[in-house]
Amino acid sequence: MIPFNKPYVTGKEISYIKEVIASEKIASNGKFMAKCEHFFMERYGFKLALLTTSCTTALEMAALLIDIKPGDEIIVPSYTYVSTSNVFEKLGGKVVFIDANVEFPNIDPEKIEGLITDNTKAIVPMHYAGVSCDMKRIMEIAVRHQLYVIEDAAMSIDNTYESNYIGSLGHFAAFSFHETKNISCGEGGLLVVNDPKFIERAEILRDKGTNRKLFLKGAVDKYEWVDIGGSFAPNEITAAYLFSQLEKLDFIQKKRLEIWKTYTSEFENIKSSIVEIPKIPAHSKSNGHGFFIVCNSKEIRDSLIAFMAKKDIQITFHYQALHQSKYYLEHNQAISLPNAEHFSNGLVRFPLYTDLQIQNVKQICGELREFLRKFSM
Numbered sequence: 001m002i003p004f005n006k007p008y009v010t011g012k013e014i015s016y017i018k019e020v021i022a023s024e025k026i027a028s029n030g031k032f033m034a035k036c037e038h039f040f041m042e043r044y045g046f047k048l049a050l051l052t053t054s055c056t057t058a059l060e061m062a063a064l065l066i067d068i069k070p071g072d073e074i075i076v077p078s079y080t081y082v083s084t085s086n087v088f089e090k091l092g093g094k095v096v097f098i099d100a101n102v103e104f105p106n107i108d109p110e111k112i113e114g115l116i117t118d119n120t121k122a123i124v125p126m127h128y129a130g131v132s133c134d135m136k137r138i139m140e141i142a143v144r145h146q147l148y149v150i151e152d153a154a155m156s157i158d159n160t161y162e163s164n165y166i167g168s169l170g171h172f173a174a175f176s177f178h179e180t181k182n183i184s185c186g187e188g189g190l191l192v193v194n195d196p197k198f199i200e201r202a203e204i205l206r207d208k209g210t211n212r213k214l215f216l217k218g219a220v221d222k223y224e225w226v227d228i229g230g231s232f233a234p235n236e237i238t239a240a241y242l243f244s245q246l247e248k249l250d251f252i253q254k255k256r257l258e259i260w261k262t263y264t265s266e267f268e269n270i271k272s273s274i275v276e277i278p279k280i281p282a283h284s285k286s287n288g289h290g291f292f293i294v295c296n297s298k299e300i301r302d303s304l305i306a307f308m309a310k311k312d313i314q315i316t317f318h319y320q321a322l323h324q325s326k327y328y329l330e331h332n333q334a335i336s337l338p339n340a341e342h343f344s345n346g347l348v349r350f351p352l353y354t355d356l357q358i359q360n361v362k363q364i365c366g367e368l369r370e371f372l373r374k375f376s377m
């Protein structure tokens with residue numbers, strides 16, 4: 001059986017975790033957390049990188065930092081994971097869904113301005129499969145209308161928009177280290193703060209609304225309750241696991257990109273009128289997060305999934321467009337976003353993980369060819 005995903009194990013996890021246990025410091029704010037955060041700031045030039053318990057909590061922190069209040073509107077893709085939207089909804093914000101591009105699931109920046117009102121506070125571009133949205137256009141619109149940009153970079157580790165790293169252009173960015181992402185620690189995330197005016201408050205918010213960080217640095221003589229906040233920092237065991245993955249990041253990325261390139265080149269020879277591979281925009285590239293195709297209809301997609309399952313290959317659909325979700329429809333009028341709906345019905349993702357063998361990728365593509373042959377007969 002070829003699974004859709006398999007978490008990669010570097011072999012160093014256990015020894016680092018043993019080190020943490022022996023240190024008798026297993027809560028947050030330890031040595032491995034500092035090492036991970038330093039790694040991200042150093043390698044990607046992020047102003048501040050804060051480990052969090054998930055990408056969802058990193059997005060939640062960004063929403064708290066920009067003070068989302070009832071009545072505020074936030075422009076969010078419909079084709080995304082629930083968290084991109086839910087963290088704003090939870091604070092009483094009104095999510096305004098934007099459609100995807102025709103060619104690729106990222107948001108279409110040309111549709112942003114039509115959705116901006118006096119209440120709009122932020123735009124949340126999500127970089128699908130790790131491929132960057134058109135950040136130049138998005139930032140230009142955001143600056144003109146004085147909006148915050150929070151990048152949902154959950155899948156986008158180690159990738160670029162033109163010559164900038166993903167996560168370095170928005171006011172904030174949130175990454176995920178869930179077991180399905182390129183590097184993982186089971187559940188984990190990262191909040192990037194690029195706007196210096198939020199740096200001090202971000203650290204307070206992560207630490208239950210206290211100024212403990214300043215206390216630890218010796219800047220204040222006692223620590224106390226100074227703001228709202230939550231318990232958003234992971235423990236040191238999680239950070240140790242994550243650090244072992246960061247040390248192997250280049251290796252992981254190389255392997256994943258090899259797999260992605262094999263899929264892509266195998267696909268170049270597949271001519272089909274019922275499936276297509278979305279074109280990666282020129283301003284970005286793949287970071288080997290995922291390989292996916294889009295079927296013309298839900299029926300074709302479902303029969304492809306069933307066909308592959310019979311061959312012991314697990315392929316999987318992705319997001320339900322959020323404007324068609326139960327929650328949204330219980331609280332709002334139905335709207336139509338044709339491109340998001342198209343990806344919601346037709347998109348299917350293929351196995352891609354660090355240990356996947358190239359020969360398996362070729363086998364999968366062979367099965368796909370067989371499916372397409374049978375289907376068009």
Ligand SMILES: *Cc1c(COP(=O)(O)O)cnc(C)c1O
Binds near residue numbers: 056080084152178189
């Ligand atoms: C995985 C993912 C998330 C959620 O990440 P967690 O770390 O599980 O909270 C959010 N947004 C997108 C686009 C994702 O792919």
